[in-house]
Amino acid sequence: MVESNKEIPTIKDVAKQAGVSVATVSRALNGNQRVSAETRKKIQQIAKDMGYHPNLIARSVRMKKTSIIGVVISTVTASFFTEVIDSLTELAEDNDYQLIIARTNENPKNEKKAVEVLTQQMVDGLIIATTGHEIDYTNIVNRFPTVFIDRMPTNVNSSKFDAVVVNNEDGTKKLVSFMIKFGASQIGIINSEVTATQNQRLNGYKKALQVNAIPIDESLIKKSQVDYSDVEGLTSQLLFNLRCDAIVATDNEILQRVLKRTYERNIKDIQIGCFDYSPWMQFIRYPIVVAAQPTVQIGKVAFKLLMQRIKNPDKAQEIRELNTTIKIKTK
């Protein structure tokens, strides 16, 4: 067993080995300064031989730039967020940034803690999917370049931030209109009421009914518990008591529980509407209309806006609204 040297060489070690000052090493390795080609070559060789790599943390405190972006999301296990993160990760790699991801599980306390830790880490910027529960982001956005995604903050007395959101209302509106076109007449909806997003989706449902001259029946509108424990029961109500021929599930957690019940009860004919496309949906028994969120695009726009604000913290605020795409599986 080779007992390798555990010490990590510093710029000082390289300087000593090369018989020059640390400043010269720094310049030689960072390229952009004037150093004789000869000494540069020599220093590069020695650095390589010693396995020297600059300590990015030390550089960060000196440069007041960490090249780290803090990302705050609800959970990594939801496809919407994994896809956004995947998109952000790719952009980060291309631009030499690192991502630190924190999750809230929709709990404002976790969100506060997450933002606090990230700012203490001196991140160069923040990308946040806020729970929106009255957290005051005024000081944060004034000090750190910040882009909100998915949901707008509700309580910020500053315009020094950007945002990229999805037109959820329009999404459900298109969604439900398609379902009606495909023959649905008694359409139930189950949402979860946690976020503003969810309410927007409900509004879209109502608008679609209005546009199609279908009266809004409040008994067809169900809100589930935050832990989704009652979704299956609500599904039964919609199916059997209220004779629905179609159900809209406003997110995938709800959708899976709806399907669990309809499969159990061996329901053959029902139309399903939902948000957030997953490739698994093509194997579901029913016709299904999906409002797919532009996750990759959200990542791209958020990253771009963040880069711009990092470059110019006082630039004008930009709020971008993106649209969903409807995907249809007709049985």
Add this chain to the structure above:
Amino acid sequence: MVESNKEIPTIKDVAKQAGVSVATVSRALNGNQRVSAETRKKIQQIAKDMGYHPNLIARSVRMKKTSIIGVVISTVTASFFTEVIDSLTELAEDNDYQLIIARTNENPKNEKKAVEVLTQQMVDGLIIATTGHEIDYTNIVNRFPTVFIDRMPTNVNSSKFDAVVVNNEDGTKKLVSFMIKFGASQIGIINSEVTATQNQRLNGYKKALQVNAIPIDESLIKKSQVDYSDVEGLTSQLLFNLRCDAIVATDNEILQRVLKRTYERNIKDIQIGCFDYSPWMQFIRYPIVVAAQPTVQIGKVAFKLLMQRIKNPDKAQEIRELNTTIKIKTK
């Protein structure tokens, strides 16, 4: 619009405001030293009023401890990895660590780059799902506490690392045995050959056949392209030319393409075997046997082993092998 002060207060600012030295502020805020209760109270109050938070980056260079763990995985979009990451995130939160996640997309070049960047960030430890393509980790594991997950490194001349892997061979062996028990006799398998993991899964398939006295027919063993472009064609071969009544897909990417073809061709009776459970699987038309990997457990064990090695870098090597759990959907 309130124009808030953009400057982030440092320990120096607090000291000046309180009329004490920075040393006293540091002591007062970090608790553990001897400071008069009076001045401590006062300093804490002032710090709070000023919105002071310690600069963790600066602290890191001083303490030679970043409280950051680097995680290297294949992709964030695969459920196996998201579940492991979710588990790790929870443990990190509980222990005041941050996670920086880098992805390889199974490309050794990306892996090398990722590890390089993370070590330059002076992470306190590494958790790595290596592509296993001959990367020499000797120097890395000698310098940084490292735990490998999912796959063992192939080329390390040191035992200063730990690992937690899954018994893939046993997984497929159990999986296929169940399929046989449920009536399958002509069982095809499609795997992707990229990683050692995949080969182990193939071996388990062969062992299961042996144990059940079914001759191994090499023509039923298919390896797909890395981009999975030929999976659907291979599925057709297994179905129509080779008359399979069961197909094993060694990961979810393959599985989805197999299903795509069987649905297209309106296949009614076929048995499916696969790795990595997803809740969506309960809505698939066919009987299905899944070897579920213990993702949460993998995260827990990996984190624990890492903590132990951080505490004692010279401790004895531990290689943990965990088992899959079989989940069955009988139509």
Add this chain to the structure above:
DNA sequence: CTGTTAGCGCGTTCAC
């Protein structure tokens, strides 16, 4: 072209 000096923000001697 290169070395010396200074300082980023912090925690820790070592005096008083």
Add this chain to the structure above:
DNA sequence: GTGAACGCGCTAACAG
């Protein structure tokens, strides 16, 4: 109990 001085590893300013 408190302050002055030092150093973590690095880059930038100023000399020469």
